[in-house]
Amino acid sequence: MAPEIGSTTPVTPKGLLAIFAHPDDESYGAGGVMALAAAAGNPVWVLCMTNGDQGGRPGEMDVDHSLDPEIRRNELACACSELGVAEPIFLGYRDSGMEGWGAPEGSLARAPQDEVVDRILAVIRRLRPAVIVTFDPGGVYGHPDHTACSATATAAYRRAAGELGGPVALYHQAMPRSAVAAMQAAMAEERHRAGDDTPPSEDDLRQAEAFQKLARPDEEITTVVPITAVIERKVAALACHDSQMRGRRWDDPEQRAQLEQMFGRETFVRVDPAPTPGEMEDRFVALTWGD
Numbered sequence: 526m527a528p529e530i531g532s533t534t535p536v537t538p539k540g541l542l543a544i545f546a547h548p549d550d551e552s553y554g555a556g557g558v559m560a561l562a563a564a565a566g567n568p569v570w571v572l573c574m575t576n577g578d579q580g581g582r583p584g585e586m587d588v589d590h591s592l593d594p595e596i597r598r599n600e601l602a603c604a605c606s607e608l609g610v611a612e613p614i615f616l617g618y619r620d621s622g623m624e625g626w627g628a629p630e631g632s633l634a635r636a637p638q639d640e641v642v643d644r645i646l647a648v649i650r651r652l653r654p655a656v657i658v659t660f661d662p663g664g665v666y667g668h669p670d671h672t673a674c675s676a677t678a679t680a681a682y683r684r685a686a687g688e689l690g691g692p693v694a695l696y697h698q699a700m701p702r703s704a705v706a707a708m709q710a711a712m713a714e715e716r717h718r719a720g721d722d723t724p725p726s727e728d729d730l731r732q733a734e735a736f737q738k739l740a741r742p743d744e745e746i747t748t749v750v751p752i753t754a755v756i757e758r759k760v761a762a763l764a765c766h767d768s769q770m771r772g773r774r775w776d777d778p779e780q781r782a783q784l785e786q787m788f789g790r791e792t793f794v795r796v797d798p799a800p801t802p803g804e805m806e807d808r809f810v811a812l813t814w815g816d
């Protein structure tokens with residue numbers, strides 16, 4: 526049937542939009558998936574909700590955590606380039622800092638939720654991605670910006686998914702419980718190897734406990750993506766976030782086994798379309814994927 530005069534051709538959604546809270550969240554959580562999707566020809570974007578400007582002294586309480594926002598914005602641009610994805614998009618909120626630090630004026634935690642959802646929705650309508658990935662509701666370890674990011678990005682997805690040309694799949698990045706202890710041991714070993722033998726700070730301990738508590742039961746994970754094919758890209762992207770690395774490096778070829786244990790797969794819960802009971806997949810629906 527010929528289209529009616531005045532009708533518009535529906536836009537077919539395409540590619541992947543990763544919505545995260547701070548520069549570096551994207552590389553830890555979904556850097557491999559983004560690199561794989563981009564290498565296979567999908568458009569891939571990162572929407573970063575804050576400037577990460579409270580990341581100056583990670584892991585320490587009672588100090589000034591502020592950091593020139595340009596530093597972390599540039600680090601994210603570097604990471605996007607290493608992952609082979611588009612230049613990052615920022616919503617420009619200030620980083621709220623960890624719980625108990627007191628969220629500053631202009632931070633994501635103090636922004637009205639409706640305003641944030643509307644701004645994300647505007648980005649989705651402009652880019653027309655097929656798939657959206659964001660944090661799961663616990664935000665992996667409960668950072669106030671992570672939980673706000675999950676709630677607002679999920680709400681924006683729900684609204685956009687009902688529109689013509691809207692996204693067709695939503696994934697939440699989540700850690701399975703079984704992976705948390707192994708990851709924490711590997712991170713501690715890496716810190717030790719980097720010569721950092723300072724005892725964990727109060728924030729570090731709180732964060733480690735939150736990781737355990739907020740990890741998802743293994744059976745709730747629907748999507749386990751092997752990313753060893755692009756692990757060098759993920760490591761290079763993480764290395765861009767130099768202000769957050771506290772001397773850690775992951776590019777020693779002798780540490781390959783440990784690297785693969787820490788970063789060799791990325792894990793998600795497919796929220797929409799809702800999975801059938803027991804459904805498992807090793808790639809995102811609606812994206813082409815290299816084999």
Ligand SMILES: [Zn+2]
Pocket residue numbers: 546547550668671
């Ligand atoms: Zn973060």
